[in-house]
Amino acid sequence: xxxxxxxxxxxxxxxxxxxxxxxxxxxxxxxxxxxxxxxxxxxxxxxxxxxxxxxxxxxxxxxxxxxxxxxxxxxxxxxxxxxxxxxxxxxxxxxxxxxxxxxxxxxxxxxxxxxxxxxxxxxxxxxxxxxxxxxxxxxxx
Amino acid sequence: xxxxxxxxxxxxxxxxxxxxxxxxxxxxxxxxxxxxxxxxxxxxxxxxxxxxxxxxxxxxxxxxxxxxxxxxxxxxxxxxxxxxxxxxxxxxxxxxxxxxxxxxxxxxxxxxxxxxxxxxx
Numbered sequence: 567x568x569x570x571x572x573x574x575x576x577x578x579x580x581x582x583x584x585x586x587x588x589x590x591x592x593x594x595x596x597x598x599x600x601x602x603x604x605x606x607x608x609x610x611x612x613x614x615x616x617x618x619x620x621x622x623x624x625x626x627x628x629x630x631x632x633x634x635x636x637x638x639x640x641x642x643x644x645x646x647x648x649x650x651x652x653x654x655x656x657x658x659x660x661x662x663x664x665x666x667x668x669x670x671x672x673x674x675x676x677x678x679x680x681x682x683x684x685x686x687x688x689x690x691x692x693x694x695x696x697x698x699x700x701x702x703x704x705x706x707x
Numbered sequence: 708x709x710x711x712x713x714x715x716x717x718x719x720x721x722x723x724x725x726x727x728x729x730x731x732x733x734x735x736x737x738x739x740x741x742x743x744x745x746x747x748x749x750x751x752x753x754x755x756x757x758x759x760x761x762x763x764x765x766x767x768x769x770x771x772x773x774x775x776x777x778x779x780x781x782x783x784x785x786x787x788x789x790x791x792x793x794x795x796x797x798x799x800x801x802x803x804x805x806x807x808x809x810x811x812x813x814x815x816x817x818x819x820x821x822x823x824x825x826x827x828x
Binding site: 593596597598599600601602603607608611612613615616617620621622623625628643644645646647648649650651654699701 | 715716722725726728729730731732734755756757759760761763764766767768772773775776777778779780781782
């Protein structure tokens with residue numbers, strides 16, 4: 567973390583980290599069962615579960631993200647997440663993308679709201695498969 | 708199409724641990740009881756992403772897995788082991804292809820998550 571980030575907080579445009587992970591049948595089945603879903607129905611549908619991009623968490627260091635953004639981990643909570651679906655991606659494809667700070671708001675209370683956007687492209691092909699936006703909240707000190 | 712109205716089985720510690728493995732979230736607050744209690748919690752609690760995934764699957768099954776264009780959630784309250792969730796969804800008036808969603812505790816009705824979904828035209 568730079569001294570500037572610590573002093574003034576993160577700025578929109580900061581690339582926090584990059585991720586690249588394979589879509590695997592075993593992981594998909596595990597994710598479906600953990601979500602209370604019928605794994606056979608999910609596999610038969612041939613469409614990724616709506617929040618499957620969350621498995622990118624396996625491949626990223628969340629504590630390092632908090633530090634890179636200049637946030638105090640003791641005061642950080644996640645406010646929400648949203649996903650936008652593009653090109654279909656499935657078992658055998660790889661999802662690759664950067665996680666970028668796309669919005670920063672500081673409230674009069676000192677609370678900070680960051681939007682982190684991860685645009686995951688399908689390989690092969692390069693089309694956007696899913697865009698995930700997470701709202702990270704740093705509560706006032 | 709009728710509205711979404713599903714009650715889930717209780718969320719269990721085993722399910723939380725299963726989701727930790729599936730999604731790669733090993734924050735001890737969600738699986739280590741002594742750690743969670745030392746941090747002032749009554750017990751471990753579910754990740755918001757677990758509740759988002761439970762609702763997400765119900766919504767995908769309801770609206771059609773290949774028709775979903777977008778899905779979003781806001782986390783409102785903690786889900787504890789033993790909580791059954793009531794998942795509801797309904798079309799938004801005047802906005803074709805947009806749906807309002809909610810997950811609430813079956814016991815007491817506390818809203819744990821609000822959300823939305825959109826479908827392709």
